[in-house]
Amino acid sequence: MNRKISSLFFAFLFVFISGFANAQHESEGEKSAEKVENKEAGESFNATKMIMEHIGDSNEWHLWTTKYDNGEEHHVSVPLPVIIKDNEGWHTFLSSSIAHGHEHDGYTLEEGQVVSTKGIEKATLFSIISGKQKSNEVFFDLSITKNAASMFLSVIFMAVIFIGMARNYKKSQLPKGAGKLLEPVIVFLRDEVAIPNIGSVKYKRYMHYLLTAIFFIWFYNLFGLIP
Numbered sequence: 001m002n003r004k005i006s007s008l009f010f011a012f013l014f015v016f017i018s019g020f021a022n023a024q025h026e027s028e029g030e031k032s033a034e035k036v037e038n039k040e041a042g043e044s045f046n047a048t049k050m051i052m053e054h055i056g057d058s059n060e061w062h063l064w065t066t067k068y069d070n071g072e073e074h075h076v077s078v079p080l081p082v083i084i085k086d087n088e089g090w091h092t093f094l095s096s097s098i099a100h101g102h103e104h105d106g107y108t109l110e111e112g113q114v115v116s117t118k119g120i121e122k123a124t125l126f127s128i129i130s131g132k133q134k135s136n137e138v139f140f141d142l143s144i145t146k147n148a149a150s151m152f153l154s155v156i157f158m159a160v161i162f163i164g165m166a167r168n169y170k171k172s173q174l175p176k177g178a179g180k181l182l183e184p185v186i187v188f189l190r191d192e193v194a195i196p197n198i199g200s201v202k203y204k205r206y207m208h209y210l211l212t213a214i215f216f217i218w219f220y221n222l223f224g225l226i227p
């Protein structure tokens with residue numbers, strides 16, 4: 001009897017949720033159609049361009065863009081260090097000095113990339129090795145880009161978290177702070193990834209590398225979610 005009641009209850013719950021989901025889907029479909037019509041009436045949206053700008057490397061860390069009613073746009077970005085070596089020597093400045101059409105020491109920023117206004121090409125390793133470019137006719141861009149900054153932040157973030165966890169474990173075996181969140185992940189990686197694939201004898205030798213690689217990639221991807 002109890003099983004029948006439970007079955008009826010879950011069946012009713014399933015039907016109710018399905019009906020609610022369908023209603024929500026229809027409502028969202030109508031809203032999406034309205035958005036498409038409004039979008040077609042205005043300027044077209046280029047999804048490919050937006051995605052490539054999001055995942056591509058850049059000499060500035062773009063956060064968001066505010067668009068006003070008069071059509072003007074205000075870009076909010078974090079400037080990054082620009083380090084350039086050319087025939088005239090070293091040039092160091094922030095990317096904000098060459099953003100939005102500004103020029104500094106013969107360089108400007110186009111689509112997030114440093115370009116020369118003096119007609120000098122940017123050096124690439126393959127072109128230098130193959131002889132297509134001469135070192136005295138190009139400029140070397142050693143700037144800290146968004147991807148490089150994300151790596152540095154990931155390393156700093158990991159160091160702060162795991163050094164703090166190590167200090168807490170020296171005082172007590174009970175996890176505190178970030179340890180409560182990360183300890184189950186570490187135990188899972190040990191029991192479900194390292195031991196089954198490496199073995200219960202040798203897994204400890206590789207755990208440091210395994211955890212470092214996995215958490216670095218995880219934190220790096222989290223920073224990559226920032227527009």
